[in-house]
Amino acid sequence: MAVSERGYDPTDVKSIVEYSHKLVGKTLREVTDAPELADPHRRRGSFGNAVEEYFFKYPINSDSAPDFADAGLEVKATPVKEVRRGKKKELVAKERLVLGKIDYNAVVNETFETSHVMKKCSDMLLISYLYEPDKNPVDYVVEAVAEWGIPQKDLPQVRADWETVVNKVRAGHAEDISGSDTMYLEACTKSAKGSDRTSQPFSEVPAKPRAWALKASYMTAVQRKIIDGTQxxxxxxxxxxxxxxxxxxxxxxxxxxxxxxxxxxxxxxxxxxxxxxxxxxxxxxxxxxxxxxxxxxxxxxxxxxxxxxxxxxxxxxxxxxxxxxxxxxxxxxxxxxxxxxxxxxxxxxxxxxxxxxxxxxxxxxxxxxxxxxxxxxxxxxxxxxxxxxxxxxxxxxxxxxxxxxxxxxxxxxxxxxxxxxxxxxxxxxxxxxxxxxxxxxxxxxxxx
Missing domain, CATH: 3.40.600.10 (DNA mismatch repair MutH/Restriction endonuclease, type II)
Structure with a gap:
């Protein structure tokens, strides 16, 4: 599809980010011709898929490469929800930001610098939308969009989290990985059933399938930094x-x-x-x-x-x-x-x-x-x-x-x-x- 038909240049980060600002304060119903979407309780990711298909106009795929490969930009739609703290209402991340499945057999051969995590988090377009359970996803309001990557000051902790998880796999103890092991980055469980297990390279003991994710608390802080600022x-x-x-x-x-x-x-x-x-x-x-x-x-x-x-x-x-x-x-x-x-x-x-x-x-x-x-x-x-x-x-x-x-x-x-x-x-x-x-x-x- 030509650039003029898309409304932006898919090879240029600045063009993509500028175009994405058309979503701020709006719903997909208002800015696209997206139809009513599947119930997000039954089909996770329906909002993000609709953003890709109807707003950015590129086909949905499961490729591990960045969504805008020529620009090196990953697109992540992430929900926030409104909570009450005493008399005050504020927005918090509804859930962790999942980055991709952990391949136990491959991750032991990675370094932090060459890891899947760093490839996914080096440059992202975060699209934050307000999740409201009684609304169809096409009527979710987009609160903010921002080009974002893991800040340099957070990398020592993210590295420590990554090494904590990978060292357990290298020691043959992937079955002992826990979300409480880490601060910012976690290895969250990722399977259709709680009983699902997969192999690990240095042990015969099967382990739960897991995915890399930035914790919900971390994503809440990211959202607040974008919107309000913290110290x-x-x-x-x-x-x-x-x-x-x-x-x-x-x-x-x-x-x-x-x-x-x-x-x-x-x-x-x-x-x-x-x-x-x-x-x-x-x-x-x-x-x-x-x-x-x-x-x-x-x-x-x-x-x-x-x-x-x-x-x-x-x-x-x-x-x-x-x-x-x-x-x-x-x-x-x-x-x-x-x-x-x-x-x-x-x-x-x-x-x-x-x-x-x-x-x-x-x-x-x-x-x-x-x-x-x-x-x-x-x-x-x-x-x-x-x-x-x-x-x-x-x-x-x-x-x-x-x-x-x-x-x-x-x-x-x-x-x-x-x-x-x-x-x-x-x-x-x-x-x-x-x-x-x-x-x-x-x-x-x-x-x-």
């Missing part, structure tokens, strides 16, 4: 190649041994519920009320952990109180609790002073996310509490002696701080907690 951790020339954990540890090291109160005074911070996050920002060189771009990309939330002298956390780790009705409606894999377990945390660890009782001093930092191997145990706790509510026994909790990882107990101001429940009188507010013994083991493992 990065400033780096010196000597720090530019450090992965995120190494950088964070380097910044925290000078403050090891200080108490939280001393850190508050050091940075002239008032006491508040968010003081840990604000101290973290100050240590990392970011304004104390700013969102840290690197943390947003990895979905990291700072959390203070106080360890007694024997290494046991002073308190169990709690999560927001749950709604008894929602608990009954949603299984574990669709629950808020599952979301908390998928969250990656920066544990800012204070350890009790060896001489002064109840004085806690900064000891270390580590990143933590519940390992996939423990999710079934968390699921068992959740489903046990669900069964209690279903049986009209919402007042019965799941004890820490009944589950290796988690338990349920009240989390309210007092016994009068109650919440409605489906089968009986209101019950005191409760939440899920991580067991102290489990948390102690995870921290010990993470700090080794």
């Amino acid at each position: 990065e951790i400033p780096r010196s020339e000597a720090e530019k190649d450090l992965d995120l954990l190494t950088l964070v540890k380097k910044r925290f090291d000078p403050y090891v041994g200080m108490t939280a109160e001393e850190l508050q005074d050091r940075f002239a911070l008032s006491r508040s519920k968010s003081v840990t996050a604000r101290i973290t920002n100050c240590i990392l060189g970011v304004r104390d009320n700013s969102e840290i771009e690197e943390f947003a990309k990895a979905g990291i939330k700072p959390k203070t952990i106080r360890l007694k002298r024997n290494g046991t956390p002073k308190e169990a780790m709690s999560f927001p109180s749950f709604d008894y009705f929602k608990l009954l409606e949603r299984d574990f894999w669709r629950s808020d609790f599952y979301g908390y377990m998928q969250q990656k945390y920066l544990f800012v660890i204070f350890r009790e002073d060896e001489e002064e009782k109840d004085v806690y001093r900064l000891a270390s930092v580590m990143f933590w996310q519940m390992p996939e191997a423990d999710l079934e145990e968390a699921c068992r706790c959740y489903e046990q509490m669900r069964a209690n509510v279903r049986a009209g026994r919402a007042e019965d909790s799941v004890k820490s002696t009944e589950n290796r990882c988690c338990h349920v107990r009240p989390k309210g101001r007092d016994g009068n701080d109650v919440r409605l429940q489906p089968y009986g009188e209101p019950v005191v507010k409760k939440c899920f907690w991580l067991n102290q013994k489990y948390l102690a083991g995870e921290i010990a493992r993470g700090l080794r």
Whole structure:
């Protein structure tokens, strides 16, 4: 097809990007003759395929080369959704950005520089559209388009993520790959059925088929950078190649041994519920009320952990109180609790002073996310509490002696701080907690 018929030059990146801006603020129905599209719940990618076919007017194919091969430009349509944070609404990535299937037999012979990931992510045209479940895809509004590639400052972490996954394959342990292993780039499961398995080169043990993907938290940060802007951790020339954990540890090291109160005074911070996050920002060189771009990309939330002298956390780790009705409606894999377990945390660890009782001093930092191997145990706790509510026994909790990882107990101001429940009188507010013994083991493992 001639350039004039397309409306842009398919060999020129600038021409493609300029043409794509016609989509911003519009729907495919408004700018193309695309028909009603297949239900995206049944056919994933219907919007992206329609953009290729009806807007850019090139045939859909499964070629691994960039969509605009002559320009070296990959086109990715990526959905965002609107969520409410208190009284404020904001856009977040609906899902991870899948880059392509991992061939275990081929990836072990790649280098990061020659990898499929780098080929896909060197130059992309991101088309961000607002997903609304009640609309046909032709009526999704395009929020933004932008030429994008993985920024230079993110490459050390992406490289570290890539090497973490590939080294497991090279060691013959592709079956042990987990999304919790990495920060920005992940090896997500990619198969029609959960029971599907494929071969790996250095082991007879079959592994789940997986694909390279940029995590949803990372894509949310990318979208915010395009739309709003966030603040990065400033780096010196000597720090530019450090992965995120190494950088964070380097910044925290000078403050090891200080108490939280001393850190508050050091940075002239008032006491508040968010003081840990604000101290973290100050240590990392970011304004104390700013969102840290690197943390947003990895979905990291700072959390203070106080360890007694024997290494046991002073308190169990709690999560927001749950709604008894929602608990009954949603299984574990669709629950808020599952979301908390998928969250990656920066544990800012204070350890009790060896001489002064109840004085806690900064000891270390580590990143933590519940390992996939423990999710079934968390699921068992959740489903046990669900069964209690279903049986009209919402007042019965799941004890820490009944589950290796988690338990349920009240989390309210007092016994009068109650919440409605489906089968009986209101019950005191409760939440899920991580067991102290489990948390102690995870921290010990993470700090080794």
